[in-house]
Structures are given as structure tokens and as C-alpha cells.
Amino acid sequence: MSRGAGRPGPRGHDRSGKDRRRGTAAEQRRRGTGGQSGGQSGGQSGGQSGRSGARGTRTADTRQQSGRPAPSTLVELTFLAGLRDVLHDEVVTTLAPRRAPVDVAGRDDALAVRLDGPLADVQRLRTAVAAYVVLHFDVPRPRSLTSGDHLARIVDAVYASLRVAGSSSFRFEAAGADSAVFQRLAALVHEATGLIHDPQDGELVLRVRRGAPAGSTAHGGRATTVPDPGWDVLVRVGPRPLSARTWRVADYPGALNATIAAAIVRLAGVRDDDRVLNLMCGSGTLLVERLLVGPAAAAVGVDDSPAALDAARANLAAARSRATLVQADALLPLPAEIVPSARDRDLEVPISTGSHDLARPGGFDVVLVDPPWGGLHGAHAQAAEVHAGVLRAARAAAAPGARCVVVTHEVKVMERCLRDAADLWTLRQTLRVYAKGHHPRVYVLDAA
Ligand SMILES: C[S@@+](CC[C@H](N)C(=O)[O-])C[C@H]1O[C@@H](n2cnc3c(N)ncnc32)[C@H](O)[C@@H]1O
Numbered sequence: 001m002s003r004g005a006g007r008p009g010p011r012g013h014d015r016s017g018k019d020r021r022r023g024t025a026a027e028q029r030r031r032g033t034g035g036q037s038g039g040q041s042g043g044q045s046g047g048q049s050g051r052s053g054a055r056g057t058r059t060a061d062t063r064q065q066s067g068r069p070a071p072s073t074l075v076e077l078t079f080l081a082g083l084r085d086v087l088h089d090e091v092v093t094t095l096a097p098r099r100a101p102v103d104v105a106g107r108d109d110a111l112a113v114r115l116d117g118p119l120a121d122v123q124r125l126r127t128a129v130a131a132y133v134v135l136h137f138d139v140p141r142p143r144s145l146t147s148g149d150h151l152a153r154i155v156d157a158v159y160a161s162l163r164v165a166g167s168s169s170f171r172f173e174a175a176g177a178d179s180a181v182f183q184r185l186a187a188l189v190h191e192a193t194g195l196i197h198d199p200q201d202g203e204l205v206l207r208v209r210r211g212a213p214a215g216s217t218a219h220g221g222r223a224t225t226v227p228d229p230g231w232d233v234l235v236r237v238g239p240r241p242l243s244a245r246t247w248r249v250a251d252y253p254g255a256l257n258a259t260i261a262a263a264i265v266r267l268a269g270v271r272d273d274d275r276v277l278n279l280m281c282g283s284g285t286l287l288v289e290r291l292l293v294g295p296a297a298a299a300v301g302v303d304d305s306p307a308a309l310d311a312a313r314a315n316l317a318a319a320r321s322r323a324t325l326v327q328a329d330a331l332l333p334l335p336a337e338i339v340p341s342a343r344d345r346d347l348e349v350p351i352s353t354g355s356h357d358l359a360r361p362g363g364f365d366v367v368l369v370d371p372p373w374g375g376l377h378g379a380h381a382q383a384a385e386v387h388a389g390v391l392r393a394a395r396a397a398a399a400p401g402a403r404c405v406v407v408t409h410e411v412k413v414m415e416r417c418l419r420d421a422a423d424l425w426t427l428r429q430t431l432r433v434y435a436k437g438h439h440p441r442v443y444v445l446d447a448a
Contacts, residue, residue, distance in 0.1 A: 072114040073160070074134040075122060076104060076234055079111070079259070082433035082442075086263040087111060087127045094124050105212035120164045122237055126262035126289065130241040132207065132234035133157045139230055142174070142208055143181045146188055154206070155192040157235040161204060162193070167239035170195045171202025174209065182208075203239035208232070245288075247319035250311035252283030256370055256407065257435040260442070261289040267429065267444045268366050268405045273297045275340050277364040277397055279330040279390055284312030284323070286368040291321035299323035300338050300364075302330050331389035339363065339397050362397035366404070369394055373409035373440070383410040387417040395424040395447060404445040407433075411441050424448055 079087045084103075091101045091113055101111040112134065115121065122131035135153055137145060144150060161167070170189060172182050177199065186197040195204060211229035243259045264286060272295045278287045281301030291299055301323050303309055309325045316323055326338050340363030371386050387410060394404050404425060408414045418427055425445040432441050 072098075072116045073119055075113055075115055075119070075237075076132045076134050077101070077111045077113065077122070077125065077128040078109050078130045078132075079128055080257065080433060080435055081109065082431055083127050083259060083263050084111065086266055086431075087125070090125055090127050090266060095121055119160055119237060123164065123242065125242060126293065127259050127266065129243045129259060130205075131237040132205075133160055133237065135233045135235070136211055137231050137233065138228070140228055141181075142176075142185070142231055145208070145231065145233065146181070146185050151185075151188055151192070154233055154235070155189065157233070158189065158193050158195070158204065158206075161235050161237050165238035167202075167204035168196060169198040169202040170204040170206060171197070171199050173205055173207045177208075205234075205236040207234040207236070209234070247288055247292075247315055247321075248283075248285075249318040250283055250314040252308060252311040254372070255283045255311075256285040258285060258289060260407065260433050260435055260440070261285045262293075263431075263433070264368060264405045264407060264442060265290045265293060267431070267442065268368060268403050270294045271365070274365040275363055275399070276300070276366045276368065277394075278302070278323075279367060279369045279394060279397075280371050281312055281325070282308045282370060284315045284325075286370060287312065287323050288315055288319045288321055290366075290368070291316075291323065292319060298340060298364075301325045302328050302334065302338075304329050330393055331386065332393070334393070334397055363399045364397050365399050365402050367394040367398050367402060369404065369406040369408075371406070371408050371410070383413040384417065387414050388420060391417055391421045391424060395421070398447050400447060402447040404447070406443045406445070407440050408443070409438060409440045414441070414443060418443065418445075422448065 077087060077091065088101050088111060091097065091111065095113070095115060095117065097113050097115060099114060101113040104110040104112050109129075119133065122128070125131070135157055137150055137153075139145065139150065145154065158170070170186075170193075171177075172186065174182065176182060186199075189195065189206070190197050196202070209232050211232050213229050243257070245258045248255075248258070268290075270290070270293050274296050275298040276287070276290055276296045278284070278290075278299075278301045281287055281303050282305075284301055287299055287301050290296065299322070301309070301312055303312070303325075304327060306327060309327055312323075312325055316325075324338060326335065328334060369390055371383075371390055373383075387406075387408065390406075394406075398404065406414065418425065424447070426448045427443060428446050429444040430441055431444075432439060
């Protein structure tokens with residue numbers, strides 16, 4: 001790094017005029033001033049050529065000194081396969097960006113969006129796996145990233161992440177991350193931020209990758225004709241992925257991935273006066289995710305396993321959420337005291353659900369179901385009985401007009417059961433998702 005380029009770290013950061021008071025990342029951590037102040041310093045468009053747009057060049061410093069609005073932050077959001085549309089919808093409704101998110105060229109697991117508001121807002125996204133501040137560099141090889149201006153932008157992005165949530169260490173995710181070039185880059189980032197370089201377990205992740213190939217529309221920008229795609233540096237926001245939930249204090253085998261649970265909650269719809277039932281609730285992932293996005297008039301979880309209910313109780317407490325947990329067989333009629341009666345407006349002709357005949361329909365507006373799969377909490381041999389039974393039980397407890405979402409790995413069984421239950425539930429939508437080597441399917445149903 002040439003001296004003329006300006007030494008990064010406290011001095012490089014000072015240029016923004018924002019961080020002199022805050023000191024180094026290490027000092028911030030000691031003082032507990034992670035802050036929520038947005039990502040402008042790390043998220044400005046990058047490059048050296050003076051272009052604007054997705055890969056524009058002017059720095060945050062320049063714009064702030066000129067009195068013009070702070071630049072937007074280009075953010076990449078990763079998601080589990082199958083959740084692209086749900087995340088897209090969540091970004092639009094939650095963050096209200098000026099332009100809708102776009103697919104990232106060459107990737108099938110990420111959306112890119114420009115944020116004008118605080119970078120910390122990405123923490124409100126529940127269906128994203130992780131958020132990264134994206135920097136693009138029109139350089140031929142990673143070695144150039146160690147030069148003063150480039151390094152300063154990387155350091156700014158690291159600080160932007162640290163202001164959202166503190167980290168004490170960092171690591172690279174890159175081809176050749178153990179090479180001399182990355183060792184040098186690591187030493188410079190450490191010098192500038194105080195963060196420890198821990199190649200294995202570093203909290204803050206810096207991804208370095210080839211830029212999008214020429215002619216593609218990376219990050220929603222215009223097609224580029226630059227022959228060399230350059231390099232992208234992505235700085236993860238926060239020490240852990242967004243999908244890691246602090247409320248998950250109890251491990252439970254077969255617990256649902258939280259971003260899938262959050263997607264299910266969105267697909268079911270969220271209304272403040274909903275009465276929500278979670279059949280086969282396990283450790284309460286669906287209940288917690290539902291209660292964290294908005295109030296509910298009632299929330300009830302049912303499982304026949306005391307261990308599951310203990311885990312759900314602990315997770316709910318950690319989330320500061322309240323729900324009634326009931327130990328019961330979800331295939332049998334639920335104890336009358338936990339089924340709210342239908343509201344007056346819902347009272348209609350009684351429904352017949354086999355063994356669940358009710359004089360009056362139940363009162364749950366939303367029923368979420370995560371039945372056992374594989375050999376974990378049940379056996380494939382019983383899958384037909386379980387799925388048919390739980391569809392009947394869900395309908396018996398549901399109010400007229402209720403919505404139900406079932407996530408299951410037993411796809412063939414479920415589809416057969418749904419055909420047989422056509423008088424109870426109407427299929428609105430299915431979604432194939434992917435998590436940890438499994439392809440469960442999500443069924444969104446409306447009470448028939
Ligand atoms: C796949 S797990 C649910 C995992 C849960 N979504 C979570 O995130 O922890 C299925 C659950 O169904 C419960 N279960 C199986 N058969 C049941 C039955 N007949 N009645 C009630 N619960 C049952 C199991 O105890 C297990 O907790």
C-alpha cells in the first residue's frame with residue numbers, strides 16, 4: 001500500500017467524518033457502541049472509473065462533503081432454494097426500496113437491492129439467510145485490493161457491518177484464501193479494524209469472488225461491456241447469518257429451519273386478530289417466528305412429546321413470546337378448552353371431519369403443521385395415517401375461511417391425502433424448498 005493512498009483504519013475511517021468519535025472496532029466493542037447508524041460508509045458504489053449506478057465510483061466521503069444525499073448501500077441477500085419469491089416480497093414490503101430487488105447474475109441463491117435507509121434494517125428480514133454489503137472493484141486480481149483506496153472501501157464496509165452488530169474476528173471466504181495475497185489483506189484489515197483474523201471461525205465473513213461476467217446485468221445494473229469482470233468483495237452484515245436466531249436456545253432434532261418457518265408464516269398471512277394453532281409444534285419454531293412478526297389473538301402449540309414442549313417453552317421464553325403449549329395427540333380431537341369457538345361471523349353449517357365431527361366449527365384462523373418425517377419423530381409406514389389425520393384435525397380446529405400451511409417431506413403421501421381431503425382443504429400453492437440436504441414441500445391450504 002502506498003503511503004500516498006492513505007492509511008486505512010482509524011485514519012481512513014475518519015475521512016467519512018463519522019467515526020472519529022467511535023474509535024476502532026475494538027474500542028466500539030469495548031464500549032458496546034455497535035450502533036444502528038446505517039451502512040453508507042461501507043456500501044457506496046465502487047470501482048475507479050467514475051461510473052455511477054450499481055458499480056458507480058464516488059465515495060461516501062465525497063458525497064457527504066458535497067452536501068448531496070448519502071449514497072445507497074448495495075446489499076446482497078442470500079436465501080435457501082425455493083424462498084426467492086418470498087424473500088423478494090419481504091424485502092419490498094419490509095424495506096420499501098426504491099427499486100425492487102433483482103437476481104444476482106450467475107447465482108441462484110441471492111437477490112441484490114439498493115438500500116437508502118440504515119443498513120441495520122436488513123436485520124428485520126426473516127426469510128434471508130444472510131446479508132452482505134457488496135463492493136465491486138475493476139481490478140484484474142485480488143492483490144490490487146490491498147492498495148490504499150480499495151482497502152479503505154473494504155475497511156469502511158467492515159465498519160458498516162460492525163455498526164450493525166459487533167464482531168471480534170473475521171475470515172475470508174475465497175478461492176485461495178490461504179494465499180500470501182490474502183494473508184497480506186488480512187494483516188491490513190486487522191491493522192485497520194483491530195479484528196482478529198481467524199481463518200476457520202472468524203465471525204465477520206468477507207467473501208471475495210470474481211465479478212459478474214461481461215454482458216450480464218449484475219446487481220440490476222446495466223449490461224457492462226468491460227471485458228474483465230473485476231472482483232467483488234462482500235462483507236457480511238453481522239457476526240452471524242441473519243438465519244441464526246438468538247431465540248433458539250433449545251436444540252431439538254428435526255427443528256425446522258427458521259427462514260423456512262418465517263416463509264411459512266408469510267405464506268399463511270399475518271393478521272393481528274389471528275388465532276394461531278401449531279400442530280406437532282416440536283420446539284416451537286413456527287410459533288416463535290409467527291409471534292415475532294406481529295401480535296396474535298391466540299397462539300397454541302400442540303405436541304405429544306414432553307421434550308418437544310420443554311424445548312418450545314425455552315425458545316418461546318428466549319423470544320419473549322407467549323403461547324399456550326399443550327401435550328396432546330394431534331391426530332385426536334383437541335381438548336375442548338384449547339379450541340376457541342368460532343366467532344359469530346364464522347358460524348355456518350357444521351363440518352364433518354370423520355372422527356372430528358364438531359357441532360360447531362373451531363375458531364383457529366391459521367393452522368401451521370410440521371408433521372414428523374423420516375424416522376426422526378415417526379415412521380414412513382405411519383405417514384399416510386399421520387398426514388390424513390392431521391389434515392382432519394386441522395380442519396376440525398379451524399374457523400371457516402381459515403388458512404393452513406403444512407410443511408412435509410412426505411410429498412407423495414401428502415398429495416394423496418390432500419386429494420382425499422378435498423372436501424376439507426383447497427390447495428392454494430405449493431413451494432419446494434431445500435434445507436440441509438432435504439427437499440420438504442410447503443402446502444398452503446384454504447379451508448374448503
Ligand atoms: C418435525 S417435528 C416438528 C419440528 C418443529 N417444527 C420444530 O421446529 O421444532 C414433528 C413433531 O411432531 C410431533 N408428533 C409426532 N406425532 C404426533 C402426534 N400424533 N401428536 C402430536 N405430536 C406429534 C413430534 O413429537 C415432533 O415434535
